Amino acid sequence: MNDIIDPSARRIVEAARKAKAVSEATLTPAEARENFRNSRRALSPEPPAVAFVDDLKAPGLAGHIPLRLYRGAGTDLDADLPVFLFFHSGGWVSGDLDTHDVVCRSIATVARCAVIAVDYRLAPEHRFPAAIDDGWSALTFVASQGASLKLDTTRIAVGGDSAGGNIAATLALMARDAGGPRLSLQVLAYPATDFSTEHASWATLADQPPLTRDRLRWFQKQYLRDERDRRDWRVSPLLTPDLKGVAPAFVATAGFDPLHDEGEAYLKRLLAAGVRVRSRRFGGQIHGFITMGKVVPEATTLIGEIAAALDWAFQVDKSRK
Numbered sequence: 001m002n003d004i005i006d007p008s009a010r011r012i013v014e015a016a017r018k019a020k021a022v023s024e025a026t027l028t029p030a031e032a033r034e035n036f037r038n039s040r041r042a043l044s045p046e047p048p049a050v051a052f053v054d055d056l057k058a059p060g061l062a063g064h065i066p067l068r069l070y071r072g073a074g075t076d077l078d079a080d081l082p083v084f085l086f087f088h089s090g091g092w093v094s095g096d097l098d099t100h101d102v103v104c105r106s107i108a109t110v111a112r113c114a115v116i117a118v119d120y121r122l123a124p125e126h127r128f129p130a131a132i133d134d135g136w137s138a139l140t141f142v143a144s145q146g147a148s149l150k151l152d153t154t155r156i157a158v159g160g161d162s163a164g165g166n167i168a169a170t171l172a173l174m175a176r177d178a179g180g181p182r183l184s185l186q187v188l189a190y191p192a193t194d195f196s197t198e199h200a201s202w203a204t205l206a207d208q209p210p211l212t213r214d215r216l217r218w219f220q221k222q223y224l225r226d227e228r229d230r231r232d233w234r235v236s237p238l239l240t241p242d243l244k245g246v247a248p249a250f251v252a253t254a255g256f257d258p259l260h261d262e263g264e265a266y267l268k269r270l271l272a273a274g275v276r277v278r279s280r281r282f283g284g285q286i287h288g289f290i291t292m293g294k295v296v297p298e299a300t301t302l303i304g305e306i307a308a309a310l311d312w313a314f315q316v317d318k319s320r321k
Contacts, residue, residue, distance in 0.1 A: 003255035006284035010294045012043070013256075015287060016209035018061050024166025029093055029222065031126060036094035039210070043292040043314055044102045050109060051075050055097075056116075056149075058141035062126075066119035068097045069149065072108035077224050080152040081114040082184070082314040085139060087160030087167040089288060091219030092123045092131055092187075095163075102163075103290055103303065111307035114151055116142060117247055120167070126221040131223075132234050135167045136174060139277035143181035155314045160251075161307070162211075162259065163219075163291050166192040169237040169266065174248045183247035185313035187306055191263050194238040195230040199261035208256055211287040216258060238266050243273035243310065252302055255283035278309045 004011070027035070028310040052071040057064035075081060086104055090097035108115040120134035124140065139158065146153040165188040172186040197214070206213040210279045233240040249270050253263040270277050282289070282298055293299035 003183070003283040005256050005286070005296060006037075006282075006296070008292075009256065009284060009286045009289065010124030012292065012295060013209050022300045029122075031232035033096075033122075033131075035097055037077075037096070040291050042293050045294045047102045048105050048109060049073055049082075050105050052077060052301040053105075053232050055076070056121075058138050061128070061133050062121065065138055066097060067138060068104070068106050068117040068119075070108040070115040070117075070308070072110070072112050072114070074109065074175075075114075076114055078150070080150050082155035082157070082310075082317075083114040083116055083142060083146060083153075084108075084111065084136075084150045084157045084310055085118065085142060085168075086115055086117045086161060087135060087158070087165050087199040088117065089160065090122075090164035091215070092128075092223040093219055094122070098209055100161075100250075100291060102293065105301075106303045107307055107310070111310040112303060113310060114149075114256070128223050128229055128232075130233055131163075131167055132170055132174075132294060135171050139171055147303065154315045155184050156185060156197050156279045157185040157187060157310055158247075159185070159189070161191075161231055162288065163192060165189050165263075166235075166237070169193060170234045172242055172249075173233070173237060173243075173274070176246045177309075177312040179259060184317045185310060186249045187251060187309065188266070189252045189302065189306070190257050190259050190287055191251070192259055194236045194262040195224070196239060199258075199265070201261040202258045205256060205258040205260070208224070208258060209287065211258055213258060224264040237246075238262060238269065243269050244277060246270070246275055248276040248305060248313055251277060251279045252305065253279075253281050254285035254287060254289060255281065256285060258285040259287060278305075279314070281303050
């Protein structure tokens with residue numbers, strides 16, 4: 001496809017190249033995390049007000065998992081709201097409750113729902129499957145205890161961007177195979193779906209900031225225990241033999257993202273399996289743009305698309321009651 005990079009995205013790419021950004025391959029995980037926090041802070045708009053926000057904890061296999069609950073501006077504090085569990089990006093190494101605070105606040109308000117951000121354990125201190133285990137623990141906690149938090153546990157969605165999209169896709173498959181919790185929607189924003197091979201977009205966009213091929217390889221090295229993990233479907237959901245019966249999906253991809261091809265491949269497999277899907281391809285965008293709303297106008301567009309998909313899915317499930 002003859003995509004043309006969005007002017008706002010081009011400015012970010014040019015600034016990164018001019019600054020000669022240091023590759024994560026030469027950084028410690030702590031330094032990579034600080035760089036990620038600083039870049040999100042620089043590119044995110046001011047956090048919008050919400051009706052309610054509170055930090056919580058869910059029991060996990062290795063201790064309590066920090067969560068942050070948002071109720072969108074204008075929502076009824078006494079109403080049981082549908083809930084969206086959000087998993088942040090950061091290559092399974094970086095990211096926390098603060099790096100995606102603006103995104104979660106925005107989705108909660110635009111979708112008029114509750115959002116719970118999950119602060120899952122990070123690699124390399126906690127390699128695969130720690131993030132998946134924490135995601136599953138958070139999901140089952142919300143399903144079993146959400147009513148006490150004024151959440152409608154018959155309308156639960158999962159989602160995230162990049163690594164978070166990978167976690168969400170895996171949780172949707174786990175929920176299907178376990179017979180629950182039943183999910184209204186899985187939101188996959190430029191997700192990583194296949195560690196088993198390097199898709200063509202890895203090569204064509206090998207030197208494309210902010211996510212280069214070297215960075216992708218470094219993230220995978222931090223996350224995986226060994227090479228055998230690459231073919232585990234919980235790492236590479238694209239390798240799952242059958243996607244039939246998985247939750248409805250919203251899939252967004254970006255034309256100037258090395259993860260573009262594997263995201264599009266997962267979208268095609270969902271459609272082929274008969275899954276109800278909404279999708280949007282942002283042909284001019286780069287990886288990670290949902291957190292760049294201070295500079296990239298299409299970040300707001302993506303948030304709106306996610307909110308619309310959530311509203312669609314939650315309304316479908318409400319009508320089934």
